[in-house]
Structure formats: structure tokens, C-alpha cells
Amino acid sequence: MDKNYDPQALEQRWYQHWEQHGYFAPSGQGEPYCIVIPPPNVTGSLHMGHAFNNTVMDLLIRHARMCGKDTLWQVGTDHAGIATQMVVERRLAGQGTSRHDLGREAFLEQVWQWKGESGDTITRQLRRLGSSCDWSRERFTMDDGLSQAVTEVFVRLHEQGLIYRGKRLVNWDPVLQTAISDLEVVSEEEQGHLWHIRYPLSDGSGHLTVATTRPETLLGDSAVAVHPDDARYRDFIGKTVSLPLCGRDIPVIADAYVDPEFGTGAVKITPAHDFNDFAVGERHGLERINVMTPDAHINDQAPAPYRGLERYVARKRIVADLEAAGLLESVKEHRLMVPRGDRSGAVLEPYLTDQWYVDLTRETQPDGRPGGMAAITRPALDAVRSGRIRLLPDNWEKTYAQWLENIQDWCISRQIWWGHRIPAWYDGDGNAYVGRDEAEVRRVHGLGPQVALHQDEDVLDTWFSSALWPFSTLGWPQPTPEVERYYPTSVLVTGFDIIFFWVARMVMMGLPFAGEVPFRTVYVHGLVRDHEGQKMSKSKGNVLDPLDIIDGVELEALVAKRTAGLMQPQMARSIEQATRKQFPQGIPAYGTDALRFTFASQATLGRDIKFDLARCEGYRNFCTKLWNAARFVLMNTDGLPAPGEVGPVSHGPAERWIRRRLADTIAAVDSAIAEYRFDYVASAIYDFAWGDYCDWYIELAKPVMQDPQADAARVLGTRQTLIEVLEALLRLAHPLIPFITEEIWQQVAPRAGRQESGSIMRAPWPRPGDFTDDAQASDAACAEIAWLQGVTRAVRNLRSELNLPAGKAVAVELAGGGAHDRDLSATHAALLGRLARIERLTWVDADSAQPAAVALQGELAVRVPLAGLVDPAAEVERLDREIAKLDQFITRAEAKLGNPSFVDKAPEQVVATERARLGEFSDQRATLAAQRARMAALG
Template identity: 60%
Template sequence: MDKTYDPKAIEQRWYDDWEQRNLFAPASGSGPAYCIVIPPPNVTGTLHMGHAFQDTIMDVLTRYHRMRGDRTLWQPGTDHAGIATQMVVERQLNQEGKTRHDLGRDAFIDRVWEWKAESGGTITRQLRRMGASVDWSRECFTMDDRLSHAVREVFVRLHEDGLIYRGKRLVNWDPVLHTAVSDLEVLAEEEQGSLWHMRYPLADGSDSLVVATTRPETMLGDTAVAVHPDDERYRHLIGKTIRLPLTDREIPVIADDYVDPSFGSGCVKITPAHDFNDYAVGQRHDLPLINIFTEDAQINEEAPIAYQGLDRYEARKRIVADLEAQGLMERIEPHKLMVPRGDRTGAVIEPFLTDQWFVRAEPLAKPAIEAVEDGRIRFVPDNWKNTYYDWMRRIEDWCISRQIWWGHRIPAWYDEDGNIFVARSEEDAKQQARDKHGRDVPLRQDEDVLDTWFSSALWPFSTLGWPEQTPELKTFYPTNVLVTGFDIIFFWVARMIMFGMKFMDEVPFHEVYIHGLVRDADGQKMSKSKGNVLDPLDIIDGIDLESLVAKRTAGLMQPQKAASIEKATRRQFPNGIEPHGTDALRFTFCSLATTGRDVVFDMGRVDGYRNFCNKLWNAARYVLMNTEDQDCGVDGGEVTLGLAERWIISRLQATEQEVDQHIRSYRLDLASQALYEFIWNEYCDWYLELSKPVLQTADDALALRGTRRTLVRVLEAVLRLAHPFLPFITEEIWQRVAPLAGVQADSIMFQAYPVADESRRDTAAEADIAWVKSFILGVRRIRGEMDIPPNKALPVLLQQAGDDDRRRLSEHRLYVERLARLESITVLADGEEAPESAIALVGDMQVLVPMAGLIDKDAELRRLAKERDKARADLDRARKKLDNPSFTEKAPAEVVEQERKRVASFQSALQRLEAQYEKIERL
């Protein structure tokens, strides 16, 4: 093995080997089936920290079940991302001075497919870098012919069952994209606006009402003013009419419980065509729907001519001015409100009345709710089922049509009379029209495409071949677990359950593992605007400071914002990001994978787990140097297992049981912690050290063989235990260790996952090693506290040694003498006095190190006094800085916090030095 662990030298090589040999395909045999479908990333996307975290979890589960002998399939694929992909290609056309309309629909779709072939595989290449062991031979794309066929089939069947219809309803409308968008594509953020209080006169001239609104331009579409039925102030006005200002219309005063009497004046303008809540009020009171906007959010011909053609915000200004001129503007107040904006365009989203296709959701929701209630589907953590219930029990019909070109075109055709023919193909539609009219009639297909979430809702069964009854569908449906974030429980999880129950008469998965959001070290959500986004590949490969700054400030138009992000980047990563490798990043994610809670990502953890990988690498080198070309006892023959061997084998059983239990319960954080503790502390720090006295001095061939066999067998088992978490380094080391352990196979990923053997637990050996460790650590602590050189052999006295202490000393003297570097060990008789000594406790026994001749007491006190004085001076300076209001009030918060940490550090150091001074002084 190379002396230095270099992930670049092994990771890509091993992944290419695995993929070329198609090792990620499900194994044949009679083992139970295990399947995960990947949440399909957008084909336009690049790997971000959320993807990397989520995919690490899925890969750990996949590799674990593959090693358990399950027929394991991790189904990959990407989503066509209708709006996002169309925008990418349209931007390319704009740079050429063209629009999609210049090309026409068919040519534009061809252009999108060209882009997909050339640039659409970025994220799948990045998934490979993360070690994702998906079956690439089964990779799907939501626009593939096979999946498109499934989409059409589902649409037609739902329509035949009366669960899909076309109707005019309010939708979220992006006036830049000219399409309906889903709630997930709407970002609502608090912004500063105004609240306009407008006076509406009664038609009989007797009085007027004041209504408050954040959108005065929509008044042109008002069809009522509502008051609460129990509001004494306005009860006498219910049923009267109001002359709507700036128009020639009269509108009624109505009573509705929706009105909050305490807000504003207690009177609410009702605009059913431009507000979702108002739409519901309008339906209850049979109010007319007056749409005053065009697709561009300009005022249309339904409004008075004076405002027609104006942009909505220009219309707002003119309407406010006209109301003020007529004395009808009561007042204008500053007001904070939530403003919905399109996530792609940043444009303010309008509730817009338009003809769209809808899925009738309530009949589909009922069996989907029951599947969770009766336990056929389990949420992990369990509390997320309440979020699911809350949405499903209030579910509304789902708008599934989008006014773009890229996507699954709606399989509906129209004749000249507007009759609709939903069919699996144009020929089927023509036949329906022929049956209706008794002759051939011209048809045109609906221009709209389906919401991307529609095809994604089929993902667990469409990727396995449905509507064909394929062997894969029979074997792997229902899938076992869905790993996803909480933010798409509504948009994807619920819809997959509804469609799975409808078309497969079975749940799509048995468990839903909900993971948290990846946040930065300060707990902030990662976003480009904050400049705190980390690219997983930068952590894997490393990146220099200038390139990192350029990435973080790319696309920021405001110079001040860019300068702020650059400054923060230089402070956070003054040397850029060093290479860490995939395994270190994966293990970091696993260590943070508590169920359901957000993940606070700290680069310090990745540094630590890079060191962990290096520790494992060096441990393997030690084992190989002491076992290669040696008799390791794996081919039979007698061996003697000493205390250290019996102990590490026993501890391995406990670790195997613990790791397996935690993986099964989706506690990868606890599983990785157990692995880390065993590999770093027990195997590397203790067992390898305990093996040295035997390897270096023993002349007993059976003991040597027993130690060598244990070294390689425990390491081989540990590599299998860690493989799902650290796939690359474990494969590389295992290929060298496995033959020494008597194992012959192509890859570690097909070796059995370790199963604990309770019969190999040895509590007596564990107790004896605990005594040995306590003895050695006690002597080492004395060395550190007294500043005694580590290579100086020490005499040790034992006081109050019991029978077990004497037995253990007799049996395990070699370990404590060698590892504690002792000159002699003397057991004092009861009542025998000891010289002035430093003391460590091992149970009730005292380990004494006589100080005479070991240190120069006066010189040591002078050294400690000097260090103590320096620590006091450092502490005083830091405290004065914090006591200065001009510093604490003006310095950045992170700088002040850093200074507080310095104070705490100086205090701790001073306390240690004072305690040590007092201890030496007493000698």
C-alpha cells in the first residue's frame, strides 16, 4: 500500500471498475427483494449539499442490503424539469437573437433534446463521484418513451374514471413565463408594502364603507364587499349595494364568516377572480368572476378603458391617484406582507382565472390516508405523518396543466365545436370523433403539457415497467423505503401514494424516511444570495480561494453584495478548501443524519473524518506489514488467542450488533459513531498497540499466529462493516487484506455484512482490558501532568492492590510494562508507606509514580509560574477587550463571539496551570 492515503488515486478507479462490471445490478437468487427509487433530480441540476446528503443515506441503505444478500435495486433516473429546462434552452436561443416561437414547437422540442444529450447529464456524473451504487443499466428519464406511455395511460384512465376534468379556476400564474405554476414553485417572503384604505359609497348615497387592501388595482374586479354577519356596525347594511368607484358597476354588501371584524375596518373587498380566499367566498355567494388581467398581468378590456393596457403596477399608481382626486382615499399606511414570487423569474405571482386541467383529488386521497393510518406506510420520524394528514384531509383539486412546450403533452384533442376527446393516441382520438360525428373531422391537440409532478407521481411503478407487468414490477413493487425531504411531502410523497393505491392497488413504499435540511455552520439555510453555498465536489476535490470566491459571487449584480460575500469567503476559507475525498464527506453526512432534524454542516467535521480515513489507512498498512508473507492461521492449525485478541473479538461483536441495529432504525448518526469509536479508539489506538508486545517479543508460534489472524480477520470484518459508509477506501484495503483473511472474491460489496455472534462475547476479557487500559492511562496522565518525557522508563508502586488486581498484573504484566514504559512494578504490602508520589486510581488500587529524581521540583515550579503569568496576561487583555462597549457594539457578531471563546480558553488554561503548580508544590 502507498504510504499516504490519497482518495484521488482510488475513488474514480474503483467506481469505474464497479460500473463497467455492472456490479450495481440486483443479484439473482432467492433472497428478499429490496428497492429504493431515487428522487429524480432535475436534468438541469447540479449536485448540491442536499442531494449529496440524501444520496449518501440511500447508498448506505443500498450497500447494506446488497451485502445482506437481498436482491437490491437502487433505481436511478432524472426528471425532465419542464419549466427549468425550457428556460435553459430559451436563454440559449435568446443569445442567438431568437425565441422558441421563431423555431416552432417541433423544432424547439428537438433543440431541447439536443441540449439534454449534450449537457443534461451533469448531475448523474456527479452522483457517480459520490459513490452512488445505482443500477445505471436501468436509468430512466421522465420523458423516455416508456415512461411517457405510462403517463398517457394514467391520464386516460383517470379521465375515464371521472377523476380528471377541464375547468376554469384560479391558479398560481407567472406573468413572465405565461404558465400556471405549482405551490412549490412559489416563494413567499415578507416585504415592505402599503395598506390602502379606500372609501366605497353606498349606491343610495346614505353612507360609505372603508375597505383596506394591499392591491388596490384589483378593485376593478371587485364583485362584493363582505362584513361579518355578527358585526353590529354593519349588520343593517347587509343586502344593500355599493357603487364601485372608477367603474359603472354596483356590487352587494354580503355577510360571511371569512371576515375578521378586528382587521382594518371590518369590511373586505371581494375579488373572486384574483384572490384564492375571495374565490371561495364568491363560490358560496354565487358572485360573478371578473378577470381584469391579461396573461402579462396588464389590465384587460373588462376594466374601464382608462386603465386598459396598463401594467398592474402602473394601473395601481393611476387608480390611487384617481381615488385621491375624488376624495375616496381614506389613508395609506406602511404594511409588511407576504409576497408570492415565482422561483424561476422572481415575478410576483398572480391568482389568475384560466381554463386548466385538474385531478379530482379527494377520492384518491381517502385510500392514501388509510394506508398511513393502518400502518402499511410508516413515516420516520413518526411525527411527519401529522403533516401528511393535515394536507391530505384538506386536499383540493390539483391543477396539472402547464402552458409551456417541454413536457408530456396532454393527450386531449378538440374538434371545431370544442368537443374534447381524451385518448391514448391521435388515431384513437380521431376514432372517437368519427364515432361522434359519423365522419372524419379535423382535430387539434391541446397545447398544454402536464405538471412535472404528474409524471413523478408514477415514479415507483413507471420506472419498473408499468403498465406492462414486467418481472421487475412484480419483484420490486412495492419498494421498501422512500428517502426524501419534508418540503415535498405534499407535492410528491402524497401523490405517489395516491397514484400507487389507484393503479397498483398497493402502497408504493412501506416507509418514508424524512431527512432534515442541510444548513451552514451558523445554522443558516444555504443560498446563493447569502454566499454560503458549498459545492460537494469542491469538498471532495478541493478548490483554491480565488476560484471559490468567483463561484460564490457569480451572478451577483449588486457590487456591495458581491463584496460582502467575497469578504466572508476569504475569512471563512483563507486557504480555499483542501481535498477531502468522497469517503470523508459521506461519513460526515452519516454522522449528521439524525432523523428529521436539520443538519448543521461544519467543515471541521470533514477535516476530522479525513483524518479518520487516514487512520484506517495507516492501520491497514501496519497490519499488512506484520502479516503479509506470514502464517496467519487462516488455513487451519492451532492458534492461541491472548487477552487482547479475545477482547477485540468481543468488542467487534458488540459493534456489529450496534451498527446493524442503528442502520435498521435509520440512525446513521449512531451507526457511524459506533464505527468511529471502534475503529479509532478500540482497534487502532488500543488493539494495534496491544499487539506489538506479542509481535515483537513472543517466541510462542501459536500466540504469534493468533495475533496475526486476529489482526487480519478483525480488520476484514471492520472493512465490511464500514463499506456502506466508506465504499472506496474499504474496497481498496479489503482487496489486500481479504486473501490474508482467507477470503477470495471480486468485490467487498458482495461479501456478507457482519452479523454479531453472541457466543464470541467475552465479558471477562473486556473487564481485564478495562483494567489494563485504566492502568496505562493513569501512568500516561501522570507523565503529562508532570511533564515527564514519554521515553523515560518509570518505576511504579501499587498500593491497596486486591486479589483481582494481583491476578491481572500477573497475567497481563507484559501489556502494562510495554505500553506504559515502566522500569519496574512493585506491589506494596498492606500498611507499607510510599515515598512522595503522583497518584492515579485503577478502581480501588492506587498507582504511584515516585517523584524523586524524575523532575527538578524548583525548575518545574519556575516553568509553571512563567506559563501561569503569561496565561493571566492573555486573559486580562481579552477581558478588557470584551469590557469595551465600542468593541462589543461595533465589531461583527462572529468576531465578538470568537473573543468570548478566547476568554474561555485562557480561563481553562489558567485553571490547569494553577492546579498543576499546587500539585508540584505539595511534592
């Protein structure tokens, strides 16, 4: 092994080795275990959410593989309809052309060309993360097999009457000119206005004042609504008002939807331009008047003066005309939630269009008659309630149920070109025919060649194809061996934000088409936030790139990445200053294993992940510690006989103890994985490897191996235990830190008699029983080592309290205790001297008058005589300085937390961090004050 641990030198080399040797492919033997990857967008690149998500999946897959299961990690990417089309359209714009110039077929050729050249960025990056997916089975939502599945599901649902075409409101992006899903809507509070407009009563007897945030939609009003119990307007119900600027009379209606406290308590109802108004219009049979074009200009349904105007230009014109007519009562500042498209950034319009829908609300009985269970949603709801699917943490089951119980029909059509084109054809009269292809449509409906047909121009929502992912990737609708063996899949790992958009829809589709739930368990994780708990965003300048953490990045490059594309110079300067302050040396290269360890250590079930680079530093140090320990073990086990050639072997208490600790750690890791507590996995491995094995057992082994008088059988047992425990530890840690464990294992395995598998990832998972010795002897050994550790820690703590130099040996006295303590002190006197740097160990009477620093271990008193060690007066002076510093920190923290402005306005996580800091300072001060009191008493 090289002297220094260098992750960059080994990680990519080992990944290529694994992939080239086909180690990621299913074995075909054992219990099936399958995970389907949440398909990342083909336009995407690795972000912290991907890195966390894939770390969890890879840990599960590698563990299952080593447990002898037939593992398939099904990988693939999503065609990301809107996102991909935007990427290619921008590319064409740079060439001075557009998709409309090219036409549909030529444009799609350009998209496929882009996909071939640049569409595998994220899959290359997932490899860097160590993801052991079966790349030989990589799928794409637009490949032939998945496209066939999409068409098949659409046609079957249509045949069952569960897909229909209808005119309803959708989230409409006027820049992209397509409907978009709720997930693609970003609603943020912005500053706006509330216009109070007078609507004159048609009989001339007065007016109603209506409050609105969008005066331009006045052109499509169908009514004014008031609450039925609002006494102010009871006499107005049933009358009509003259719609300002339009010359139409519209009714005043009563509806409980109206909030009497908002605005004036009277609201305009525009069914074609507001989702709530649409519902009101349905209840009252109101006319739907669409007054906008797809690009958000005023159309010919509106009065002539406003036709053709862009919506915000029309708003200004309408407000001015209302004011001129004396109908504008007032304008007030108003904060409101504004929905924008996440791709275009444009303000969205509720827009009335013809779209295709999946019927998620129709009630049918099993024989198809009306009434009974909802055809698609009820089985999906029952699958979770019955326990056939388990969501972790289980509080998400309530969220899942609430959404399904209040679900609306699913708009599945999009007005773009890249995607699965809707399998519907129209004749000259506008009649729609659905089929698997045009030939089937003509055959089934008796349409001869004389009937001209044209296919629907729209494509399907990408969530439609993603809903089929667990079974379409396995070859459905063909009866493939993969569907038979690996469906249902074992576990789904996903974020909480797509429980509705993806998880629920996979259950809806899996049950009727694949005949079973798509997965047994759903592990729902939170967001990856920064170290202060803030959501990562480019505008905040706190985004971390996983590859920068793995490979490192220089400061100037990091600044350039964080400020790229920011339109506001002031924001860019602020982010640059913060970045330079936080990372004055850039980000060092931590390697993939350290990043994965960090994610696992923070994977607390059901909580967001506060990612702190300081933890990466700690786990990089862990990898270095493991590396150095392995080098020591290899140097001290060179020439170790093969297990079958070993002569007499003797195990001392240290060997029995470390084997017992290993067995307990394996059991703890097994339990944690079963409970999806990956933070427990990380802590159990860390504590055993760093604490038990490196800090204790190796130190306990050194005197045995270095003693020329030691019994040969004992030396052999020590060397054998060193290598066997290390080899098992590497297997235990492999799912978490795959690269370093493979590199070390390749050299350790032959000495431990494990060469048959070729790779650690194919070696068997360690079992507690492999390291369980005689229980009575094991218990006694653990008690003996615990005594040794307790005394050693007591001496070390006293040395630290006394601020003694690390290399200074001290005299130690023992008092109290019993015969057992005296026997152990005699047995381990030399070892204690080495571990705690003791120059002389003696027993004294418990009431010894000699001044000493004392620590208790049960009834045993561990004493460090102070004569000649410390100057009490000088030590008091030093402690006073340390306490004074802490007092300053405490005063500042208390002032901050006592400031209502800070507590009320600062982010919750920042306040919590400040409180934690205050607690730490207070604890440190209490410890130092106790030390000072002891020193003062000696003076």
C-alpha cells in the same frame, strides 16, 4: 499499498471498475430490496442535499447487497418542465431566436438535443459520490415507457371522473405565463403599503373605508365584506357601494373570513384575483371578474383608461386617480408576504384560468355511489394510519395526515411546451375528448375524418409523472417481471419539503394503479445547513459544493463561484471578504469517503444537518489512520499461511477482547441501520476502528510480534487476528466509505481467505457470531484488557495534567487495590511500560507520604511521584496564565449573552453556539483550577 492515502488516485478508478463489471445490477437471488432515487432535475447539478440524500441511500443499498438481498437501486432523472424549457429558451435567445420563432416541434427537437449534450451532468456527479445505482436501468420521465404510463393514468382517471377541466384560481407566473405548483412559490416578507380607500355608499349616505395591498385589483371587485359580528358595520350589510373609478355598484356582505383587526375591518372582495376572495365569492355567488392578461397587464374587462397598462403602472395611475377624486384616505407602510416564482423571480398573480385538475375531494362509496370515502385521498391516508407505510420520524405522519385531510384539488396542467402533452383533443365547438391517442378518440367517440381535432396545447405538471415513479420505472403499465419482483419498493429517502408534493401523491397513485403502497418505509430527512445552522443560499455566500469538498478548490475559484451572478456589488464584496476569511487557503481535497462519513455522522433522525468542514477534516484523518493501519498489518502478515494451512494457533486476552469488541460493534451497526440511525453507524465504526483496533489492539499486538522469544502459536494467532479483524472491519465500513475499503480489501482479502467475490461490495456482511468465542473466556479477557486500559489512561491523564513531555518516561506507583490488581500488574508490567511510557512500576502503601499526582481506578490508586518531575511554583505560574486566558474568553462570552440585542436579534443557532462555547470555557477553567490547587498544595 502506496505510502500515502490519496483518495483522488483511487476513487474514480474503483467506480469505473464497479460499473464496468456490472456489480450494481440486481443479483436475482435473495429477498428483493428496492429503492427508487428521488429523480433529480435533468437541468440540475449536485448540491449538498443530493449528496446527503444519496449517501443515505447508497449506505442502505450496499448494506442490503452484502446481506445477500436482491438489490435494485432504480435511478433516473426528471424532465423538469419549466426549468428545462427556461434553459433552452435562454440558449435560443443567445442565438437571436425564440421558441415561438421555431414553433413547437422544432423547439422540442432543440430540447432533446440539449438533453443529449448537457442533460447528464448530475448523473455523472452522482457517480463521483459513489452511488451504486443500476445505471443499465436508468430512466427519464419523458422516455417512451414512462410517457405511456402517464397517458394511461390520465385516461383511466378521466374515465373514472377523477380528472376534470375547470376554471379556477392558480398561482400564475406572468413571465413564464403558466400555472405553477405551490412548491415553486417562494414567499418572503417585503416592504409594501396599505392603501385605505373610500368606497361611497350608492345611496349617498356615506362611505366605507377599505384597506388593500393591491389597489390595481380594485378594477375586478365584486363586493365589500365585513365580519358579521362587527358592530361598526352591522347597518351596512345588504347595502351597495359604488366601486371607485369603475361606475359599478357592488354589495356589502358579511363573512366570517374577515379579520376585524386588520386594516379598517372592511375588505374588498376580488374573486378572480385572490384565493381567499375566490372562496368567499363561491359562498356568496359573486361574479368573477378577471381584469388581467396572462402577462399581467390590464385587460378589456377594466375601464378604458387602464386597459393595456402593466399592473404596477396601473397601480400608480389608479392611486393617483383615487387621490384626485378624494377617495384615497391614507397610505401606510406595511410588511407583507410577497409570492414570487422560484424560476423567474416574478411576483405571482392569483389568476383565473381553465386548467385540468385531479379531483382529490370527491366522496364515493366502493360501488361508485356518492358519499363514503374520498376516492383517492382516503386510501392514501389509511395506508399510513394502518402501518402499511411507516414515516420516520413518526411525527411526520401527523403532518402527512393533516395535509390529506385538508387537501384541495390538484391543478395538473402547465402552459409550456416541454412535458407530457395532455391527451385531450378538441373539436371546433370546443368539446374535449380524452384518449390515449387521436385514433382512439375518433374510434371511441365516432368522430370521422371530417371532424377537425386539435390536441390540447398544455402539458402535465412534472409532479404528475413523478407520482408514478415507483412503478412506472419498473415498466408499468406492462406486467413486467420487475414490477412483480420489486414493487412495492422497500424504502424511500426524501426531504420533508416534498412530503405533500411527491410522497403523498406517490401513495395516491400507487394504490389504485399498482395495487399496493409504493414503499414500506419513508425516511424523512432535514435540510443541510451550514456550520452555524443557517440555511445555505447564494445570497448568504455560505453554499458549499460537494464536488469542491471532494476535489478541493483554490480560494480564487471559490470566491468567483460564490460571487457569480450577484447583482449588488456591496453584497458581492461582503461575500468575498467572508469567504477569504473563512477559507484563506481555499478548500482542500477531502475525498468522497470523508464527505460521506461526515454526512452519516450528522444523520440524526428528524433533525437538520449542520455541516461543518472541520468534521470532514476529522474523517479524512480517519481514512488516513485506517490506511496506515492497513499498511502496518500487511507488512506484518506477509507470508501468513492461508486459513486452511494454519498450524497451532493461540489467542491471548487481547485477541479474545478485540474479537468480542468486533462482534459487539457489528451488532451495534446492525441495530443502528435497522433503526435508520446512521449517526450511530458512523460513531460505532469510528470508535472501533480508531480506538479499539488502531490505538489499542495494534499496540497490544506489536510486543507479541516483536518478541523473538514469543510462542509461535501466539504470534500466529496475533497475526491472524490482525488480518481477520481488519478484513471484517473493512466489510463493516464499506457501505459508509466504499472507495478506501475496496482499495485496502483487495490486498487484505487474500490473506483472510476471501477472494471469491471479486469485490468487497459482493462479499458477505459480517455477523457477530463469526467472532464470538467462548463466553466465559471472552468475558475474562475483556475485564483484563479493561484493567490494562484503565491504568494506561490514568497514567496518560496524569502526564497530561503535569504537562510532561511526550517522550519522558515516568515512575509510577500503585497503591490499594487487591490481589487481582497485583497479579495483572505483574503480568502486564512490560506492556504497561510500553503503553504508558513507564520507566519503573512499583507497589507502595496507600498512605505513602511521598508527594504524587493521583488518579483512582476503582480501589486502585495510580500515582506519579512528583519529585524531580515538576517545579510546583513554575507549574502554578503556567496554570495561572492559562486560567487568565480562559477568564478573558468567559468574560467576552458572558457579555455577549448578557446583551439583549445579541440574544434577541442573532440567529438562534449562533446564540446556541455562543452558549456552548461558554460552557466549554467554564469546564476547561474548572479543570485547570483543580490542577492548580494540587500544585499549590505541593509548593
